[in-house]
Amino acid sequence: MRLLKVFLAAAVFPITAFAQGTAQRGIEVGDLNRSVEPCSDFYEYANGQWRAQNPIPPSMVRWSRRFASGELAKEQLKGILEEVSRKQDWPTGSVEQLIGDHYASCMDEARLEAQGLTPIKPLLTDIDGVKSAADVQRMIRRFHELDIAVPFALGAASDNHNPSQMITDIAARGLGMPDRDYYLKPEPRFKEAREKYLEHVANTFKLAGYTPEAARAAASTVFALESKLAEASLDNVALRDPKATDHKTSFADLRKLTPRFDWVAYFQGAKLPRADLNVEQPRFLQEVDRQLQQTPVADWKTYLKWHLLHSASQSLSRPFQEEIFSFYGRYLGGAKEEKPRWKRCVESTDALLGEALGRKYTEKYFPPEAKARMQEMVKNLLAAMGDSIQGLDWMGPETKKKALEKLSTFNPKIGYPDKWKDYSHVKIRRDAFWANVMAGRRFNVVDDWSQIGKAADRGRWGMTPPTSNAYYHPLLNEIVFPAGILQPPAFSMEATDAVNYGAIGVVIGHEISHGFDDQGAQYDARGRLSNWWTDEDLVKFQARGQCVVDQFESYFIEPGLHHNGKLVLGESIGDLAGARIAYLAFKKSQQGKPPAPTLDGFTPDQQFFISWGQFRGDAIRPETQRLMIQGDPHPTGKYRVIGPLSNMREFQQAFSCKQDAEMVRPAEKRCEVW
Known part of the structure; x- marks a missing residue:
């Protein structure tokens, strides 16, 4: 999801150190489709069974354990909003009054129907x-x-x-x-x-x-x-x-x-x-x-x-809601029915009063130890990226110095802002949903316009805390992980390091690598749109990017319709680099520890790669896939699994894949960027 033209989004889940003495859990063995060989179609092997047993819900256009987690977060927000909206005597302008009354006005369907276009x-x-x-x-x-x-x-x-x-x-x-x-x-x-x-x-x-x-x-x-x-x-x-x-x-x-x-x-x-x-x-x-x-x-x-x-x-009233859904949701997206009213009202509250709602959400669902462990993980992945840059054989010392300088200025943001927005002057009423929407929109526009002509406030966030997503901002050189995405069930306190690095680790690496993809590589350590490459190294970098372009041009979602390699180049570099960096960080994390366990018959390396396949393996409706290849810089879930892993020798070794296997790209076509 891109909130601004410079935002590069990717979903992520938390990792927290498991307690000593706690049984360690591996990958979700019940999700595997064992009728498929991992070296043939890893997307289907890693969690094909889960997709078969969990069809896309009628109101959704994508589905996986990852998306189920995002919908669970909305149920958690619903609980908060229902609780505060039951009370009608909160102090005017308080967080509880604002989010409670807005949610109540949205849920008042009888009033909306009576008002019509009024x-x-x-x-x-x-x-x-x-x-x-x-x-x-x-x-x-x-x-x-x-x-x-x-x-x-x-x-x-x-x-x-x-x-x-x-x-x-x-x-x-x-x-x-x-x-x-x-x-x-x-x-x-x-x-x-x-x-x-x-x-x-x-x-x-x-x-x-x-x-x-x-x-x-x-x-x-x-x-x-x-x-x-x-x-x-x-x-x-x-x-x-x-x-x-x-x-x-x-x-x-x-x-x-x-x-x-x-x-x-x-x-x-x-x-x-x-x-x-x-x-x-x-x-x-x-x-x-x-x-x-x-x-x-x-x-x-x-x-x-x-x-x-x-x-x-x-x-507005139901006929307007149904008409807009019929084109955008059903025809373009492929959804079979609208989301329930409560869920749309949760989304409206988050969109308009996100940091007010986020305060209540993070108090309940984002403990300090989760933030501390995420900070540690980001630090580990940044270090791994530094090792990767230093080890590149195609980049000269002058460009390496600039790349490492940029890496050193990365600013991670985790969970929620240090300073919350003040919505206390926004006029929200229980009996005027559209008026509330206008008031919330006006606040957010004025809040945005108020920044023009000032020094950049690096404490501001481009996503609300309950958002199940993440982003990289090249001008501020920051990676941002809202609390909404740092939730179970994709992460477990009992999970092995391999499983956690395969999920959160890859995506942290993905966000870091956006600073060095086809877009991010054009911004220097200070966030300026400025070339920091030698001519020779830039040509080599672009050639490696072209390899990724060519790879994804060959991925079809249906006969005659394939990915646009240039459109998905940045996200695909991010997935490839993220997987490599996370694997490197996982290996470094094991140094000085007892050997990582083999669980359910899977080695630590196999757990790492299966974790990525299970994390990323979305089922997506055909209509939404067509939308994605037209305008989404992210490839479809299937090729976000297959694409990066088929380039990695470590994957080939982990599953003893033969050279001619579908999941092994020939040496002359193998893509390696970072």
């Missing part, structure tokens, strides 16, 4: 009152204050050339489909998606009171404007290159770039400093400027109404 009618009326291009621009800023990022997004970001400073960043947004290719490419799957999208937009307008004919016309208007924006947008592969979105610009030059947009009024209204900023996609912003002149105001009003309806649908 909660957003004031905004719809304001859009009806738009008369000019200047009015359109004022409405765009109002939308941005509600975190409705159309047709562009504006927020705070670290300066690529001075990461200690926060500047305004303007990014391309404003599309209702996943990316530009859905509007422009001729393949049948994209054509079908366009037809389904037009139907979905029209259905939503009908729910808002339009006649069928007017709704179809409105949908065509929306699609026409979005298609023009899509034509001016970069594709997902181009967006992976930080240089492609690095366009530092003065405020004066921003006005010259887009002369029809009144940036003075926007920045005054938003109370933003008119200092240097970054425009990620200048061509896109020019197209927005052009459409302000060429597209009739009436069409802009239709476009704005659609994006308001789209943004608010989950907060």
Whole structure:
């Protein structure tokens, strides 16, 4: 999951030292599909039996022990929210009042059904009152204050050339489909998606009171404007290159770039400093400027109404909820049914009031000893990465020195922030769900905008504590592991080191290696977008990356549809390096200890690799796999297991695989980066 363009996410689970004298547990032997040879298909061997016995739940699009753990965390949050929402006399502005009343308002389905479209009618009326291009621009800023990022997004970001400073960043947004290719490419799957999208937009307008004919016309208007924006947008592969979105610009030059947009009024209204900023996609912003002149105001009003309806649908009555799920959840994602209401209300509370909810969550589910052990594990993996860099035979001493310098500046964040956000002035009521959503969104937007023009606050987090995920931020050179992902059942206090290093260890290594993947390697030790490679070493690094690209281009999810190697390059380097670094750290951890045990017939090395297969081996619906290979920088679960391990001699040795085995890449095709 990427919250910002620089965030590179990967799931992770905790490791804690098991108590002396406690029986050690190995891998989940019941998950193995022993009818398959590990050297033939390790994805199926490692946990094929678990997937066969645990089909994807109807409301989910991916499933594994890892995803089950993330859903368990939501049940834990539900318990917290139900407890605090039962009491209605909490002090106003307290954490308990805020999260309790928001959850209660979300769960009040009877009120939502009775209100229908009423909660957003004031905004719809304001859009009806738009008369000019200047009015359109004022409405765009109002939308941005509600975190409705159309047709562009504006927020705070670290300066690529001075990461200690926060500047305004303007990014391309404003599309209702996943990316530009859905509007422009001729393949049948994209054509079908366009037809389904037009139907979905029209259905939503009908729910808002339009006649069928007017709704179809409105949908065509929306699609026409979005298609023009899509034509001016970069594709997902181009967006992976930080240089492609690095366009530092003065405020004066921003006005010259887009002369029809009144940036003075926007920045005054938003109370933003008119200092240097970054425009990620200048061509896109020019197209927005052009459409302000060429597209009739009436069409802009239709476009704005659609994006308001789209943004608010989950907060309105049941027909709106069902319609948005029908396109995004069922058609695009493949889910069979919506998540239960309580779960969506938990997710809403986390999205809007995440650090308030996170305080209650971490008090109950993240003990200090878990944080201490994670800090120790990260330290071990950083040391292993240092050993790996020093041992590289393809990198020269000058580049090695720079790489080690960068490694030394890594900043790990574990569990939760040292300083919590103060939500006490957010107005949350039990009887006004959409009003609460707007209040929470406004708070988060103002909180973000307040950072612009200031020194970067390295104590801030880009994910909420209950989030079941992790990320690396190259400009701050930090790896972040929220408490929500540092939970059982993937980790057990009784697990062997091999099992723990195979799960958490690989993913810690994965996050560390993002600092040295195709994107991260372009940022130096201070987080600047600056080349620190010798020409010769850079060529060698890129050649090793091309090996990974070629490998993943050969992985098909269905006939005629394969991974985009350039899109998944960074995450695949992360998996490959993570597995190698974690294995090295595991071996070092055993020095000076009694020999690691063989359990259930599996050696420590076999436990390590099986643990990775069981951790990462997701079942994924076909529709979601198609979405992933189009726009997700992560490969599908099957190839996150098979891809890195098939390059590792240590895996081949652990399972005595023959040279011609499916899980052993030929020597001339074996990929080794870090």
